Amino acid sequence: MRLPFFPPDLFEGDREHLLRLVHEIGTAPSQKFILGEHTARLEQALCEQLGAADVVACGSGTSALTLVLAAMEIGPGDEVVVPAFGCAPLAGAIVSLGAVPVFADVDPRTMVVDPADMERRITARTKALMPAHIFSVMADMPRIAAVAERHGLRLVEDSAVAQGGELAGIPAGLSGEAGVFSFVQVKTFGMAGEGGVVVTRNAELGRLVRMLRNHGQDGKNRFLHHRIGWNSRFDELQAAFQLHRLPGLADRLERRARIAAHYTERFAELTAHGVVAPPPGREGRCYYVYTLLAERRDALRAHLAERGVGSHAYYPLPLPRQPAFACYARPGDAWPAAERAADRALSIPVYPHLRDTDVEYIAAAVREFALVDARG
Structure with missing residues (x-):
């Protein structure tokens, strides 16, 4: 291909810097390879950029979705309304927690979920709405937020592809209780590996996600597990690389x-x-x-x-x-x-x-x- 869909040289301009980071982090006295100072700095930088209460770096955008739903205690018997058209993690994250995805149709022009169809599919078992931004269009978050408020439902924003987008003056990821970004290499803030973040205006929700990403530990007492969690920790090399790329x-x-x-x-x-x-x-x-x-x-x-x-x-x-x-x-x-x-x-x-x-x-x-x- 003269012009491939995704270029093979996506990070060519950052090659030398990435190699320097490999050496610096690999030879640092602390030998800290996950959840260290670079991860904390990246979380803080994104938090300030977005005006969020918390940003929690995770192992992938998919695991970020799972952690948010788990922090909301969504599980067996619960339903979550999602778009019928989109990426598998929209449904997979729900199913992995024992809950049930309920599929709503999308707008025929924009391909994002139709808020009216989401509302039509709400039942007594519905616990959350999880719209997703897709391709180049953000979901109608003001209308969906109004639906969630009317029915007393949790609202999770699958903003994995939408970092940098804004609707009605609100950055992608912050119209609901929490959103996620994916850093897989082809995304707008992609990196040379897997990773993602949870972004939220709810500090308590952020605290729970932070605990769940590291086997239910609170970061203060190692090997003290408050809840069943996951291994969804962020890589220090990738955090340093993302800090390098963030200004651009x-x-x-x-x-x-x-x-x-x-x-x-x-x-x-x-x-x-x-x-x-x-x-x-x-x-x-x-x-x-x-x-x-x-x-x-x-x-x-x-x-x-x-x-x-x-x-x-x-x-x-x-x-x-x-x-x-x-x-x-x-x-x-x-x-x-x-x-x-x-x-x-x-x-x-x-x-x-x-x-x-x-x-x-x-x-x-x-x-x-x-x-x-x-x-x-």
Whole structure:
């Protein structure tokens, strides 16, 4: 691929710094490789940047979701309403605690969960709502927060892909009681390994998550376990690397947003030709990936590949159609917008070190498919 979907040289510019960190941390007298001073500094830096009450670094974005739900004491007999279209951890974290995921349909244009459908699926057993931001659009957190308040439910924000996004003046992750970010390498604040954080305005919830990530220990008394917990501790090398990359995050996010704006402008006329771009603007946007809805998705993917452009079709099945979660689907239930999204969604490159000429080349290739190919 001339322009791969995710570049293999994502951290090339930071190679020397990363190698220095490996040596410094590996030879430091403290020999502290997890949950040390670098992790604490990263948590504090993100806490100040977001205006959160607490930020807790964890082993992955997936485990961050599990820890938040566990801290809320969600378990057997409880239901959590989630989007029907999205990443497996949305349902997997719930199931791992013995609770039941209830699937709500999504908006047919943005592919984020429909707040009205979430509310329709609330029952006497519902304990929490867990919306997710997806691709380049944030879920409608003000409306979902209102639903949660009306019904007295907990609200967890799966903001794994949305770090840097903001909606109604609130950063992604902080509209609910807690949110999560993922640092896996392809995310907006990706790193050379696994990791994530829980972000929260609730200091007590943060304290519980901090305890659960380290086998239920409180950090003061080692080998004193207050609750059953997990091993979801953060790596010191990765924390130091993220501290190094944090000052450049705003510029990288800005570049992603500008690339997305160019795409959206160039694709505005393609709706009538079966290729739909995300809604324009920056409010409630998080350009982790840029995702089109294409009537002939597989043909568009092949067309781009012929021109050396990588693309990716996420989530080929809605969650309740996945073998792992099909048993939680209610008889006769349907998710038409999620089914359609699974058949049509195709993501194209939007990473920040694409050159302007690369961006226009990709845009032109999509336009060629929609316009020239449509005319035969």
